[in-house]
Amino acid sequence: MSRTTVRRTIDSPVDFVFRTVSEIDNYSKAIPHIVDVEFISDVRKGVGSRFRETRLMMGREASTVLEVTEYVENERVRLVSDEGGTIWDSVFTVRPVDGATELTLVMDAAPYTFKSRIFVPVLKLVIRMGLVKDMDAVKEYCESS
16 A cells, blocks of 8 residues: 655635535635546535546546545545555545644555556655645635635
8 A cells, every 4th residue: 555645734714624625616626637527426515425526637637436435524534536456545634723724635545456556656756746736726725715
């Protein structure tokens, strides 16, 4: 398994930062390279919400189906995806710190095919750069809204 952690301090209230990362309609506004979101469940917020997210990555569109598997309001949200022979398990947590909000993203990648066991470690730096870009976009969105 591969773990990547990215943390940002955001000058915005906890509830606003949480809604930004936990509700895909808000998250897609914050992340400019998300080009489309399609809900594939009747649930649109919280546990059981499933959606297909399409992003522009390295000049190409890539789609991923994600499901919210854990949701504790103003504390944490977990999104899980099974793509490319890997379980991608991402947890966003928020907590107040000195009048601001600390947002932490921990992504675990658990490859389960031979091919993905080779590629996930190779792509770790690219994955980290993508997560940093996302977190910077969330910070900018929350602080400018």
